[in-house]
Amino acid sequence: MQQAKVPVTLITGYLGAGKTTLLNRILTEQHGKKYAVIVNEFGEEGIDNELVVDADEEIFEMNNGCICCTVRGDLIRIISTLMKRADDFDGMIIETTGLADPAPVVQTFFVDEDVQAKVALDAVVTVVDACHFLDAVDEEHELAEQVAFADIILLNKTDLVGADKLNTVKAKITSLNRMAKVIETVKSQVPIADVLDRGAFDLSRVLEFEPGLLDEEDDHEHDENIISISLKTDNPIEPEKFSNWIRGFITERGVDVLRTKGILNLSGQDNRYVFQGVHMVMDSAWGAPWGGDARSSRLVFIGRNLDEAELRTAFDSCTVAA
């Protein structure tokens, strides 16, 4: 029998966005639960937890033929040791520095077998400061990456901006990442259930994308900035055609593709086929049966240098009709 894996929540966000406030809120509100907290620097704001481990952000490239495949060596060591302790952790929370690239952290959970055996990444939660986001996002590429990698975005300090600016911020966030759930907050006040135990990387829980985020009306030009692109088709997908295309695309373009997620209607299959990827690391599984639901296939790409027209043509050519 397989033991339940300890869920790990990754909290990212720019300096001063409210990461530590969120962390302390989780720790104080989850009474009686035991968390291991891994931070990259002991900030000015104290962390209210028994076990706080200071990590040192060692990013290691892997020699697996994938130039973008990096892992965090310090996290591998820390998590492997923590899991040998007698403590029964209900979860782990990792708070990154404001400038951290989330990719190596996320990939650690899919690449290292010791980490994979014991823990599972539950969700990437990115805290965004509504006041300063627009000024910073074009200057600091880490900020755009943190938003691009997120499963949940806490749009924080919404009380400090007007409605117009808030809408502009939301539009920018959606252009960067149209698969994340955006929650507007003040002082990182969010129901804990909205950020913990999300199973965002658990393929068995992928049923639908968040509605409302997948509008396909935007017309993106080829863009070297991070954008997210959502594709949809009602024609059934030919598995072999799709597999050849997506593998080739990810191999060739994996450096630029930060995250992918898909729910596919494969021809002749009763169940959804779901997959996700972080750069070149891909994972797929059969999902829930379609039953009486309307069948359609959806794909979301988040990355740089993505050409929507090119992707759409390629995706359409994977359908049975094509």
Place this chain on the structure above:
Amino acid sequence: MMGATGFDPAAMGLAGTGNPDVGARIISPSVKLSESPAVGVHPTFTVIEPAEARAVIGYGDGTIRGLGLALDGAQPSVLAQIAATPITAAVDIGGAGVLIGTDGGELLRLGGSVVTKLSETGGPWVGEIAVHAGKGLRAFAAAKGLTVLDAEGGVVFVASDHPSTVAGLSFSPDGTRIAAAHYGGVSVWKLTEPSQKPVRLDWHGSHTAVAWSPNGLFIVSAMQDKEMHCWRWKDRTGMRMSGYPSKIRAVAWTADGAYVAASGADTVTSWDCSGKGPSGKPPLEFGYVYDGVVREVAAHPADHVVAGGYSDGTVLIGAIEQETAMIARPASGHAITGLAWATDGATLVATDAAGAVAVMRILEPVVS
């Protein structure tokens, strides 16, 4: 591998009261096994302390336990309880005492059942320890630094600026140098010349362990990338040893330096390092276990014999050149976490992830 006594458990008096081997089971005709029940805590290190004729095991709850090697059915006893988690250990100079590194940033020494503090880092974990008995040297690594102490505790050598956290340490057989594994390769320092730059053995990727061959000819590292790298010390020629399905957690040299064995495959793999080295020669293999991967290896103190500990809890003892093996401990369902030979070459100790300790004794030579 049938032994002279034949394989008849009943005849061995398993439940006999007057038998000095009560509690010991015959698993293979040539190996006797005594096993203590799982304590439900993950072991973090397993060493044999020759001076006390005992296994010393550290656990994730901070206990340090000891178990005699008599195969008398005794249970491990708690020798000490420490506040931090012990994460690594090595037998101290002269085979007496055990050095322990902790996630509290301490270098501790267990002598008998008394724990003393030899050094502390003020934060960074003491993750690696190496001892050179002949020269009376103790080395430990924490974060990007390594420190070498003499037998009196005086600092002999410090190197604080490796490219990443030091993930492996190994003295040269003559004790004049120390090799440190890190991201990007291995640094080899000459202890008598602390101001000198290290010899850098470069290979892209994260190196997680290092072992200098006992004959001094080769330095081998294990990598995050499911492969090993081997350098010939004389001319720094590097060789890549790849094709492993899983991460290599352990490497072990035979006493003469002829073979280096590694975990990471579904068999125990041993590379022939005699002559010009392993280049162009496939590894020798023994011990395929269905649905198991080798997690730990330990080389016999004298012969071309290696013990392998598997992810399903199986322990095999195999002859490298014959590529044959016998089962020393059957699968427990819990991965082997530590393996150590006693200096007599007849006794082997294994621990598994559930905290069970197995003591095994070879009844006849593995290689005739």
